[in-house]
Amino acid sequence: MDEKLLEFKSIIEQSNNIVFFGGAGVSTESGIPDFRSKDGLYNQKYDYPPETILSHTFFVNKTKEFYRFYKEKLNALKYEPNITHIKLAELEKQGKLKAIVTQNIDNLHQKAGSKNVFELHGSIYRNYCTYCKAFYGPEIVFDDSDDVPVCTKCGHLIKPDVVLYEEGLDDEVVSGAIEAISNADTLIVGGTSLTVYPASGLIRYFKGNNLILINRDSTSYDNMATLVIHESLGKVFSSI
Ligand SMILES: [Zn+2]
Numbered sequence: 001m002d003e004k005l006l007e008f009k010s011i012i013e014q015s016n017n018i019v020f021f022g023g024a025g026v027s028t029e030s031g032i033p034d035f036r037s038k039d040g041l042y043n044q045k046y047d048y049p050p051e052t053i054l055s056h057t058f059f060v061n062k063t064k065e066f067y068r069f070y071k072e073k074l075n076a077l078k079y080e081p082n083i084t085h086i087k088l089a090e091l092e093k094q095g096k097l098k099a100i101v102t103q104n105i106d107n108l109h110q111k112a113g114s115k116n117v118f119e120l121h122g123s124i125y126r127n128y129c130t131y132c133k134a135f136y137g138p139e140i141v142f143d144d145s146d147d148v149p150v151c152t153k154c155g156h157l158i159k160p161d162v163v164l165y166e167e168g169l170d171d172e173v174v175s176g177a178i179e180a181i182s183n184a185d186t187l188i189v190g191g192t193s194l195t196v197y198p199a200s201g202l203i204r205y206f207k208g209n210n211l212i213l214i215n216r217d218s219t220s221y222d223n224m225a226t227l228v229i230h231e232s233l234g235k236v237f238s239s240i
Helices: 003-014 024-028 041-046 056-061 065-071 083-093 108-112 171-183 199-205 233-238
Strands: 018-020 095-102 118-120 123-131 158-160 186-190 211-216 227-229
Touching: 003 211, 003 227, 003 233, 018 083, 018 199, 024 083, 041 065, 056 065, 065 227, 095 171, 118 171, 123 199, 171 199, 186 199
Parallel strands: 018 095, 018 186, 095 118, 186 211, 211 227
Antiparallel strands: 123 158
């Protein structure tokens, strides 16, 4: 086995308060495409860039168009957790991993069995009526129709509990993530280039011994890390 993977394994064995911070790269290994990718399909079907469509203003003003994009591009219901999700859930069961902080909204960590997950950008699995606040699971949104989902109790519009562009992060989720990161002895950061807010800000709260970065490309945090592995997450987590 590769020297770095052995070191990774050894750090995991010695750690008892691990936090994992994950970005989009965690989910792409499950086959979930990045909605930002400018494929031909998208160019033919939508008149606006994804960042515009997934904004608060757009949701309010062009709700039908918002949901056309959302239903097609963010439906992660059929995807399954990969080896990284599974190993992280096992580490939590063993009591070694205390929390996952994720930028993903696909619920795959929970699907793998993880319990303490801070979803910075919300989840497609939670949806609320904008009027009476009734809760709905994902099925009411991801049906086969082109319709805008409405509340079965009061008839008002349903909004996903996903943080749209122009919207702030949930305070409780952020403070929970900060607390977990500041108490951790080992922080593993994977599948994110750490360029996007709030990732870069949150890892500054880490005061533990081992900062591990797993990413295919270099990041500006590489020189701060105890261990940097430029490999796929799947390969790294398969080694433990
Ligand atoms: Zn309602």
